[in-house]
Amino acid sequence: MRTRLAAFSLALWIGVGSAAPQPARPKNVILLIGDGMGVGALMQFIAAKGDKVLTRFPRGALVLTQPLNEDRWVTDSAAAATAMATGEKTLNGLLSLRPKASGFDTLRTIVEEAEARGKATGIVVTCQVTHATPAAFYAHASRSQEGEIAIQLLDSGLDVVLGGGTSFFLPVGEGEGRREDGRNLLNELRRRGYHVITDTLEFRRAGVPLPVPVIGLFAPVALAPPPERRPTLAQMVAKAIATLRTNPRGFFLMVEGSQIDWAAHSNDAARELEETQDFVAAVEVALDFATADGNTLVIVTADHDTGGLAVTGGDRRNRQVEVRYVGGEHTANPAPFFAFGPGSDRFPGMMANDFIGKVLMEFVRQQ
Template sequence: MKKTVKKALSVAAISAMAIGAFAGTSFNGNSAEAGSTYNPKGKAKNVIFMIPDGYSASYATNYRWFKGEESAMDSILVGMHRTYSANSKVTDSAAAGTAMATGVKTNNGMISTSPDGEELKTILETVEEKGKATGLVATSTITHATPAVFASHVPTRADEAGIAPQLIENGVDVILGGGKRYFPDALLTEAKQDGYNVVSDKSALASSVGKSDKLIGLFASDALAPELDRDETNEPSLAEMTQSALDVLKKDKDGFFLMVEGSQIDWAGHDNDAAWAMKDSEAFEKAVEKALAFAKKDKNTLVVIAGDHDTGGMSVGNANVEVLRNITATGDFMASKLDANRSNVKNVVKQYTGLDVTDAEAAKIQSAKDAGIAINQLVSERARVGWATTDHTGVDIPVYAFGPGADLFRGLLENTDFPELMAEAMKLKYGKQK
């Protein structure tokens, strides 16, 4: 597997995106091209909540240029949401996810617990109490902040070993992602005894449907590979995991709740890696297409899509993002291929990006503290993509929705509105306290 390293908008842009999106959208939350006949005010039997971590309006705009046409999400844009946490204008994924899963603002770093340490009921737990099946899918460790908030309660997101058993104890029916290191053999043995089918690679996942109503897929010791590096692994894509999850969950006659996270869009933003960001946005869109295809056929499924926050403060320049299509590796991977003196910078960058590096650019990479980020900065300059930071920012985030209940998500929301609105779409009573 290629080595990867994880490091901990303008109004005009979002306005332009909104105008473009609403131009192709009817006022019932349904794409004018979708051909679905669902009742926009009807009851949602199923909910698919999709979270492209770190994804903002600028990512959406650059991705549209990268793809060369509108994305599958553009025609179902319905609003935006605010992301601040209980103790900061700029949230982290734990606090943002907690708000989106429980309806309560908490402090950065906390997993579905209030600032004073009280456990908070999640939308997933509420759905389970009503007899519906549930699932979590991510390209990070499945114990990472965003998936963790839906089915665990710990004071700090760092306690992934403490999160893992809670996912099983809390009855999540489908668990797909990375993080095998946090699931000891004894825990997986107990899971098998409880009826889980446990798989560990792409081929086993493909043949898993029909073997059990419960599925655990742990495809890497840590996080899965970035989409740019997937060809060197036997790991499934986000779209493949999403389809497998749907194939299992749809068998529950009472319905289901599924959360799907495109985890590594955020990590690309932390690294200012524009190619990684676009390629994982593409992988996320393919998963969205699986969800929308299911919802259009089913007509009783609500699909809600919203990033938890922005990462990196990406900007949109005089579009040249087409150069990103030719890049075949992350900046981290390219940095791992440099020799001790970084004297082969030009050859490495040329091999994986197709770009010719000047002497001045090579010298800058050779002297950089972090060669991977220096390579990413070079690529971003060529693609005319700017970055404000390697951390999160506090801008509002686009919200997309399709299916029965889509109308509920229109306008400017708080991130705490999501679980209550999803419960309302399912005609369920939602309570925030455990």
């Protein structure tokens, strides 16, 4: 590490007076994914609640989300998350695996890469931590194998894991446990040194920074929807950042507003608005940290659009909004993308989702 720093200073020295400046590279990366948060979901939020947070991003873009499947326009969360987590596209349904002539190639994830370089890593979501989007960042499986994904979390090296999903970690007969193999993965995590937190009060009392490594699971499966959600996504993100930032080599944090997608699947616009608000509040926490820190890249994007929501009417004077969905499935509409901080100039106005993963992987490797 010392050699690399010296080489970097030398490059800076030689660079004095020359035309090409060194490209800025972030020390920390925070990737916030609104699952299913298409441009229409954002427009509904902006119309109803205002645009104070998203207008703080100096850069924006559109992301093409097509999976590796040549006969598909529309992605699922597994393929889209894999593209951002590894820089490689895969087939719908697969998590950081890609089919080859026989069997699968294992795609290296940004969490694995960051861990290998001594950086801190974290995942904060409002679904179960074994669900498709978070799982693509640390596991190699089919998205339906949530019991197996929970086992793979044991060896992930993740420093901070916050979300829901105790039932995937406990055996049948213990609480809401649904594991058929009799394993109690929460006890196995404790034996590996994890601080295991399973209720909100304990989370509040655990202080800041949290003891690491830490896993906080606040529901048997997904967290309750807002306004009952405790902790909120923003509360979890605040503690995660305060914890991860103590690593002098920097950190990678993935945050997901997981249930925007679920509300959109059921064409529940009011609930989709509340979920988007919960997500944007977390974006604001990340942005405030990055603004003060100066070495942090914040990216806000979606894995795909869900429902094809559009604002079709309403009254601007009282922020009344009318919306319509085209259906209950994902669509191929490009996903919105916002970037703030060093490295944000690496992203063009239109890109494929695996390009995001490629650039982030490069940033983690260059540190």
